[in-house]
């Protein structure tokens with residue numbers, strides 16, 4: 001099959017077609033270099049300029065202040081679950097605090113517990129992680145090492161609509177599944193991390209944006225790779241970085257700048273696309289039941305159930321036949337999950353909307 005499906009995979013996920021086409025064109029020889037990005041030294045000029053370009057584009061797209069570092073690491077978001085507490089916990093007067101809004105937050109907590117004591121300040125488990133805390137439901141303890149949130153819970157489909165204000169306490173955010181989907185107020189964050197394979201590139205590279213002063217906390221006894229300060233001092237070149245991943249992040253960032261026109265435009269498209277699908281949930285007489293409470297709905301992962309598992313099976317099979325692929329929900333929530341990241345084209349969203357409407361009419 002050479003025709004592209006509409007790929008609703010939660011991750012690794014759809015990438016912009018122009019990005020894939022450029023990578024394909026350049027795979028045998030980067031212009032002016034004569035070799036592939038897969039084949040050149042990470043210490044040579046050509047790769048250095050790719051790395052600088054990726055950094056500058058991210059800095060410009062997100063308006064990252066000068067007192068922040070942008071790192072390209074390996075190990076996925078999962079390694080950040082460990083690196084964050086190992087680097088930021090030592091020496092703090094009070095333990096880190098975790099806000100649990102879904103499965104990924106819980107996974108982050110499980111790893112952090114290995115580094116030391118911590119505190120859960122809010123846990124959505126009583127309502128099966130279908131909502132975010134009310135704005136005044138939690139307040140960080142002033143001395144806490146940091147507060148950890150998951151901006152978008154990929155499995156449940158709930159998302160913070162804005163950047164929480166945690167005052168002096170560093171806000172740490174797992175932004176893996178909504179990185180670059182809207183502008184951020186980076187100065188609200190102490191550290192923000194995202195594996196690339198949802199919204200920013202291929203698996204294998206993880207982006208970390210962190211505030212300069214937090215590097216003072218990274219102890220010398222940490223294993224080198226796990227020490228943020230070492231990566232920052234070496235401009236992500238302490239060891240061989242995930243060079244193809246960095247190259248792809250650069251292409252995706254360029255696509256956002258030059259073809260989309262920046263993150264405000266991307267955000268508007270993401271809102272419109274998500275609303276297109278949520279309108280179907282709200283207007284089919286309860287045939288579809290969204291998992292997330294309306295005010296906590298994710299713009300990236302639209303999660304819902306049908307009246308029976310049998311109908312869900314048929315929905316998935318019929319959708320697949322129409323080229324609407326990878327819509328199966330995560331087993332912990334069940335049902336359907338439509339992941340509509342930045343690169344999902346309007347044609348895919350509209351085709352899914354039409355399919356959902358027809359399916360509801362025929363099976364209600």
Ligand SMILES: *Cc1c(COP(=O)(O)O)cnc(C)c1O
Pocket residue numbers: 011075076077078079104150152153154174175176177195198
């Ligand atoms: C996918 C995902 C992860 C895990 O990322 P890995 O790169 O597989 O470690 C963590 N957090 C969130 C929010 C995710 O969506």
